[in-house]
Amino acid sequence: MRSAEDRYRHGDLDFEAAVREVTGADIDREFFARIVHRLSVKDPAVLALSEHDAALLTESGFVTEPAAATAARVDRDIRMQDLVQGSLSVTAAAARLGVTIARIRQRLAAGTLWAFTSGRRLLPPAQFTAAGAVPHLEKVMPLVAKELHPLTVQALLTQPQPSLTVEGRPVSIVEWLTGSAGTASDIEHVADVITAAACESA
Numbered sequence: 793m794r795s796a797e798d799r800y801r802h803g804d805l806d807f808e809a810a811v812r813e814v815t816g817a818d819i820d821r822e823f824f825a826r827i828v829h830r831l832s833v834k835d836p837a838v839l840a841l842s843e844h845d846a847a848l849l850t851e852s853g854f855v856t857e858p859a860a861a862t863a864a865r866v867d868r869d870i871r872m873q874d875l876v877q878g879s880l881s882v883t884a885a886a887a888r889l890g891v892t893i894a895r896i897r898q899r900l901a902a903g904t905l906w907a908f909t910s911g912r913r914l915l916p917p918a919q920f921t922a923a924g925a926v927p928h929l930e931k932v933m934p935l936v937a938k939e940l941h942p943l944t945v946q947a948l949l950t951q952p953q954p955s956l957t958v959e960g961r962p963v964s965i966v967e968w969l970t971g972s973a974g975t976a977s978d979i980e981h982v983a984d985v986i987t988a989a990a991c992e993s994a
Contacts, residue, residue, distance in 0.1 A: 950964045
């Protein structure tokens, strides 16, 4: 089967359908309208890439390629929409953990759960399992800087970390904590990863 890119180039697939097919995201027309609006804004502060996205472009050799920067912004918007759709509201988080809404708010204030605001307070899904909370996560979440971008926090929790290995295979913080006994040594390893991430983003 021809790729989405090839079919788009030959006019067999429109842009919106191509993006949906490639990303697998359920994107509506209103979302594309917001992307068009963002790309029309000339304010450098709005158009600026995050340090993470800029570093990825630099490593890929696309620093001088305007289309690459635009693609990175669109990709970030799509990932952010996915995160918003997949995150839990305070009410949903309370139901997932079997506690009151007041308890969720207490944990957010204490930093043992992490939330961001997108019209309302949302808790990234990486903090939860199908049945409740990721084991031992409350011991390390207070170390996560409140000013980090939600995508950064989600990636920090879910992407494999070179310093966290199981049978020689790098695993994510979530996977590490899920498979650990929550010992002081286990938690220290995760704390080191979070501290290093905070230093990199400073």
